Amino acid sequence: MEIKAAVVREKKAKFKIEGISLDTTLRANEVLVKVVATGLCHTDLTIRDGLIVPFPTPSVLGHEGAGIVEQVGTAVTKVKKGDHVVLGPSSCGECEQCISGHPSYCTNMMQLTFSGRRTDGSCPYHDHSGSDVSGLFFGQSSFANYSLTNERNVVKVRKDVPLEILGPLGCGFQTGAGSVLNLMKAGAGESIVIIGVGSVGLAGLMAAKAAGCTTIVAVDIHDSRLELAKQLGATHTINSKTHKISETIQKEIMPGGLHYALDTTGRNEIITEALNSLRPLGHCVLVIVSTEKLEINGMSLMGKTISFGLEGDSLPDVFIPRLIDLYKGGLFPFDKLIKFYDFEDINKAVEDSEKELPLKQYCECLSDHMDF
Ligand SMILES: [Zn+2]
Ligand SMILES: [Zn+2]
Structure with a gap:
């Protein structure tokens, strides 16, 4: 045809x-x-x-x-x-x-x-x-x-x-949401930082809110995107052009560190910041990696997990209908993106x-x- x-x-x-x-x-x-x-x-x-x-x-x-x-x-x-x-x-x-x-x-x-x-x-x-x-x-x-x-x-x-x-x-939305729900298994009352709030990051952010996370930190270099992140459930925002991510989190938002970090940048210095924002046993998920060598200070990994997840480790036949149900329930308003x-x-x-x-x-x- x-x-x-x-x-x-x-x-x-x-x-x-x-x-x-x-x-x-x-x-x-x-x-x-x-x-x-x-x-x-x-x-x-x-x-x-x-x-x-x-x-x-x-x-x-x-x-x-x-x-x-x-x-x-x-x-x-x-x-x-x-x-x-x-x-x-x-x-x-x-x-x-x-x-x-x-x-x-x-x-x-x-x-x-x-x-x-x-x-x-x-x-x-x-x-x-x-x-x-x-x-x-x-x-x-x-x-x-x-x-x-x-x-x-x-x-x-x-x-x-x-x-x-x-x-x-x-692809994009199940990657963000799956990273939070399937890989981190974030739950009620937990805390997360999302670094880079493009559509993948925002899908992760909405999933964190739907899962009941009570501290949701959005990081970006564009204020307009941070504003949208706030509307979608971010409790705190950091413009990383002017503020150091881990320092702001550890000093002003959650001393001791967060449970989870979602990195959508794949950049060495940002991944290090993500790890430094976590408490021991925290989990950092990367949704993209760059061709440059990943260099991490071993101390920043203490008790923590770092993983590179593809497609949010989803079983699409189960996960996509679930995301649509969340959307119908008003908990995953991805149409706004x-x-x-x-x-x-x-x-x-x-x-x-x-x-x-x-x-x-x-x-x-x-x-x-x-x-x-
Ligand atoms: Zn894609
Ligand atoms: Zn296979």
């Missing part, structure tokens, strides 16, 4: 809306989804620019899609035509991590996410000249009006929430997000959406 996709023709090029063909002779476990909206995440842009992992061009990116099931392969039992779904990351379902309920760390994740082809090597996307177009990015390539995906990528969701806001639950763009304006959405969060400084997921 002919679909409309935002194609990356070459490394660092702008997205180009094109008609391309998608082979809809589904394999047994595949699902065809009519995409209603998709989030734009910085991972899309880093891959477009040829950073981190190569993804062969021409290509269709996008990995925060939500839509309606259009067609299912013969072995698919999880969903049927007409179901509302959020598209989550790829995992194999067979390795030890998948079987034990931690598909974010799937052994086969790299191949399933970044090969641009099916596991049998075939390419279901072609342009008008007949050339292969890499698809199945994160198993979904949702920068298109249709997505060919796998049964394991789809999460069935309730129909009484607007589908167009749900896409980022599949979403801005809509027409699909044709995808390059404008990229421009705006880069203006707000220069790639070099931050490398986290964004909530900017393109509405199809």
